[in-house]
Amino acid sequence: MDFNTILQILDSTLRLTPPLLLACLAGLYSERAGVFDIGLEGKMLVAAFFAGAVAAVSGYAWVGLAAAIAASTVMALLHGFASITLRGNQLISGVAINFLAAGGTALIGLNWFRQGTQTPQLNGSARFSEITLPFADSIHSIPYLGPIYADLLSGHWIISYIAFLAVPFTWWLLFHTRFGLRLRAVGENPEAVDTAGISVIWMRYRAVIITGILCGIAGAYLSTCMNAGFVKNMTAGKGFIALAALIFAKWKPWSAMWACLLFGFLEAISIRFPNLEIPGIGTIPVQFMQALPYILTVVILAGFVGKAIPPKAGGEAYVKER
Amino acid sequence: MGKLPKWADYALIPFLNVLLAFFVSGLVVLFIGEDPIKAMGIMLKGSLGSPRAIGYTLYYATNFIFTGLAVAVAFHARLFNIGGEGQAGVAGLGVAFVCMYVDWPHWSLALPAAIIGAALFAGIWAAIPAYLQSKRGSHIVITTIMFNYIAAALLVYMLVNVIKDPGSMSPQTRAFVPGSVLPTAKEMLGWIGVDFPRSPINISFLLAIAACFGVWILIWKSRLGYEIRAFGHSESAAGYAGISGFKITMIAMTISGSLAGLMAINTVMGEGKRLVLDPVEGAGFIGIAVALIGRSHPLGVFLAAILFGMLYQGGFDLSFDMPKVSREMILVIQALVILFTGALENLVRMPVTRLFLRFTKGAA
Incomplete structure (x- = not known):
């Protein structure tokens, strides 16, 4: 494998990672605040649809992005x-949101644009x-470093850079601000937060809104960056891979980035080499590569490679003491 | 929360929840620009209007009874088995193996073998997450979701690389021999001289009814069922009573998985007569809605499964007569039902409970 092939696979990794990373961080806020969210997939799908639809109607990708954020936040x-106000089952709510998104986007799409279910x-x-990125053209000729900068790091969409910048931001917000401390506290010990006079309900709502955003x-990345429009069910399980990455990363922002990069890398490999040959083992079927993120998550979750412990109050509605 | 009479808890609240879900679905149809009342008429006619339509409705309902019972049994142990989709898919492999490698002389021999094959494969597929939850502490919901995806990949791999019919272009197995194809309602009613049109409903429907009865015996009339319910009610109390949490989790999930797996009998052996890609088609997920409406009771599951069978079959006619209301409408209705009967249940329960409290106070 030559340098150029490696560079291409890594570039493809960086293109496949942002939607995973954004969804993974989205789940991080919600779950750290004690609200389990298996509806990342659905929110992403709704966002992808509205980004594609509104961008098509308005002619501006930014307007599409705004619509995507609004729609996803409504679902959130x-x-x-x-799960917070009615104290319903958070997992069931997540399941419902995924189906609502899958059915709703196809149904609205069909009647809005009349192009099948696409936008x-x-x-x-x-x-x-x-x-x-600046100077990308002028330093392209420097061996190795030039192509790495110009071909690998430069030339992505604004949302890609936002996704990767969101990692240090999340780390700072969660671990170095008062807001972050409180957000984590409502996920671990809501009674203590309540005793301190802070509203658990409002805190959790804010976390859920961030998840929506x-x-x-x-979702907007899928339909307005990576692809030129919305296609039915285009998230294709990415929300669940993001969820897997979140558990893989043990609910930590930097680890989340590495986990998403790993899963993005696996996807890039399986696209590039549909039937991977590994010396001594034989051909690895493409289906195995596709299932690998899920298998790895099961292994991690089972504690065979370090233990993944979810936020303590996760999944449970808070009932104020009287 | 105050006490509700049993009939309100088991019938009134689910009824109001479903009503609310259908009302919102009607609004969606209205929003698309069609008449919801007319749409309902088309669906009713499409699902119950002729013996053939009823045959199709009950065929779909058979799948939903199995997956609904699967979710319900796990619910009784307070386990959320979201993996019915994967379990049923793997069971399809089990059924295919049984029917492909043995040339059965008669369906009455093939059926028990296929039941064992389906239940074994699906049971093991559900038992692994159960083991991981009780011994390794991994959350069963996440593991079963992951197992759905792993099962889907496994199914594609097997169908493309291992058990594909060499003579066929698409990834599917060869057709089963006639001896391993289940009798349809047309044939069975023909035995007693009743004329019934051709439709995919087959003997699996009777198997599903038997499964409902079996689950009822299991949950409410057996010692094991008592232990499952006790464990679901309070893990620690069950522990003090000498009930092993590990044992109950394993057994409840294995039964749950096996039940989900039995739907493969209906689709693979009854309808498809061969294993194709995606033999489950979302029925595993519909099981969640069915169990929620049915309040995890076999009778409720049965009725809810018929309702969803009607939606499914009626939805075909609806998408023909009203092209604006496509098949995806079913998915929306399913989502709204899960939302209103599951997650937003308290939207109805809280006011109804308050109302009942006022009445009982007034009477006292």
Whole structure:
């Protein structure tokens, strides 16, 4: 395998990772605050649809992004209403949101654009364009470092950079601000937070809203960056891979980035080498590569490679003491 | 929360929840620009309007009874088995092995073998997450979700690389011999001289009814069922009573998985007569809605499964007569039912409970 092939696979990894990473961080906020969210997939799908649809109608990718964030946040608030206010089962609510998204986007898409269940092809300003980082052209000729900078790091969409910048931001917000401390506290010990005079309910709602916003950006990436429009069920399990990455990363932002990069890398490999030959083992079927993120999650979750312990109050609604 | 009479808890609240879900579904149809009342008429006619339509409705309902019972049994042990989809898919492999490698002379021999094959494969597929939950502490919901994806990949691999019919272009097994194809309702009713049109409903429907009865005996009339319910009610209390949590988790999940697996009998042996890609088609997930409406009671599951069978079959006619309301409407209705009967249950329960309290106070 030569340098160029490696570079191409890594570049492909960086293109496949952002939606996973954004959704993974989205789940991180919600679950750290004690609200389990298996509806990342659904929120992302709704966002992808509205980004594609509104970008097509308005002609601007940014307007599409705003619509995606709004739609995803509405879904997140529905989840919040069910699980925080009504103290319903958070897992069931997540399942419902996934189906609502899968059915709703196809149904609305069919009646809005009448092009099957797709949105119109996006072009020009309706799609995000790739950004060339400064000096990318001038240092391209430097051996190794030049192509790494110009071909690998440069030339991605704005959302890709946002996704990776969201990692240090999340780390700072969760572990170095008062807001972050409180957010983590409502996920571990809500009684203590309540005793300190802080509203557990409002804190959790804020976490869920952040989840909605991040899922919205993730969805917009799918339909306005990576692809030129929305296709039915285009998330294709990415929300669950993000969830897997979140557990894999033990609910930590930096680890989340590495986990998403790993899963993105696996996807890049399986696209590039559908039937991977490993000397001494034989051909690895493409289905195994596709299932690998899920298998790894099961292994991690079972504690065979370090233990993944979820936030203590996760999944349980808070009932104020009288 | 105050006490509700049993009939309100088991019938009134699910009824109001489903009503609410259908009302919102009606609004969705209205929003699309169609008449919801007319849509309902089309669906009713499409699902119950002729013996053939009823045959199709009950065929789908058979799948949902099995997957609904699967979710319900796990619910009694307070386990959320979201993996019915994967379990049923793997069971499809089990059924295919039984029917492919043995040339059965008669379906009455093939059926018990296929039941064992389906239950064994699906049971093991559900037992692994159960083991991981009780021994390794991994959350069963996450593990079963992951197992759905792993099962899907496994199924594709097997069908493409291992058990594919060499003579066929698409990834599917060869057709089963006639001796391992289940009798349809047309044939069975023909034995007693009743004329019934051709439809995919087959003997599996009777198997599903038997499974309902079996689950009822298991949960409410057996010692094991008592232990399952005790464990579901309070893990620690069950522990003090000498009930092993590990044992109950394993058994409940294995039974749950096996039940989900039995739907493969209906689709693979009854309808498809060969294993194709995605033999489950979302029925595993519909089981969640069915168990929620049915309040995890076999009778409730049966009725809810018929309701979803009607939706499924009626949905075909609806998408023909009203092209604007596509098949995805079923998915939306399913989501709303899960939302209102599961996650937003308290939206109805809280006011109803308050109302009952006022009445009982007034009477006292």
